[in-house]
Each structure stands twice: as C-alpha cells, then as structure tokens.
C-alpha cells in the first residue's frame with residue numbers, strides 16, 4: 001500500500017528519490033511536457049485510522065462511531081447513591097461507547113467526551129449483542145467497582161449491585177448458539193477507583209477470559 005509517493009514524483013519532474021527504487025525514470029523524463037500546465041489532484045494522504053477498529057483506546061469511553069459495538073447512556077447520580085437507579089425515570093446526560101467490557105480496576109479521572117468532570121456518581125446503561133459460538137453451558141463473570149448488573153435476553157443473570165470495592169460474581173446458564181441481547185448496568189460511586197469487566201468460561205473449557213470484542217455486535 002506504500003504507493004503514495006509515486007504520483008508526487010512524476011508530477012514535479014524532480015529526480016526520483018524513492019528508496020528501494022528500481023523505478024523506471026527514463027520514460028517519464030523524456031516526455032518534456034511543461035509541468036506547470038498539469039492540473040492534478042494534490043497528493044493523497046492516508047485517512048486517519050479508526051482507532052476503535054484497530055486498537056483499544058487509552059480511555060474506557062469514547063465517542064461512538066460506525067464500528068462501535070457497545071453503546072451506553074450515561075446518567076448523573078445523586079451523591080451517596082448506594083445502588084443502581086431506575087433508568088426508566090431518568091434522562092441520560094450523554095451517550096458514549098465502550099471498546100469492550102474489560103475495564104480493569106483503575107483510577108478514573110478522564111470523565112467522558114463532553115463530560116470531562118464526571119468522574120464519580122454516574123451510571124451507565126450499556127447495550128450490545130453477544131454472539132454465542134455454540135450451544136451449551138456458559139459461566140459468566142461480572143467484576144466491578146462499584147455496582148453492576150448483567151442481563152442476557154432481558155433476564156437478570158448476575159446482580160453485583162451496591163456501593164463496593166472491586167467485587168466479582170458469577171453465574172452459569174445454558175445458551176443457544178447465535179446472537180443474544182446483553183445489557184450491563186454499572187455505577188461509579190465515590191471516586192477514584194472504577195472497574196467493569198465481563199468474562200466467560202465457554203462449554204468444555206475451564207479457561208476464564210474477559211469476553212473479547214469480536215464476540216460483540218452492535219445492539
């Protein structure tokens with residue numbers, strides 16, 4: 001894909017300086033057409049890379065784009081909130097996206113895009129779809145600071161609610177192959193530490209892993 005400099009060199013008529021060049025300069029140089037008469041497009045620059053597609057962002061929350069698979073409404077909470085609120089009575093302050101559900105315990109000070117000062121007393125109502133690769137018995141793990149709840153197909157699977165330090169809970173359920181609706185509610189009580197991780201142990205395995213991004217689909 002490194003062919004971008006070829007156009008520039010031919011248009012300017014400058015000596016070819018491409019490295020590794022077995023470039024055929026003779027045919028171009030002998031044409032002797034005035035370079036000023038040519039109206040060609042400026043050199044093409046590589047478009048900025050979609051960070052969320054290729055690599056995990058440094059901060060856990062980012063502005064949603066076409067590649068996002070986990071969307072979340074963000075809500076501000078009253079100070080000293082002890083449990084997840086009833087989102088149905090609330091108005092979100094913003095919508096953001098998560099690269100995955102693997103936010104290991106960390107000090108959280110960056111806030112959200114457009115809500116940079118919101119670093120404590122907030123809640124997320126996140127949605128995605130999970131692609132179950134084969135039917136069978138799955139163990140799910142939900143690890144968070146503070147409270148969280150995992151719903152699959154609108155059923156509360158793990159209740160890890162409450163204001164607490166990083167705490168993990170798990171549950172086993174049988175799922176059919178295919179896409180399943182997933183909702184993860186989360187709240188951050190007092191700053192600074194936060195964590196939110198969702199893991200699984202697949203059928204026939206004893207290997208616990210945080211569910212990889214490629215298992216999720218846009219909700």
Ligand SMILES: [Ca+2]
Pocket residue numbers: 145146188189190191192193194
């Ligand atoms: Ca916390």
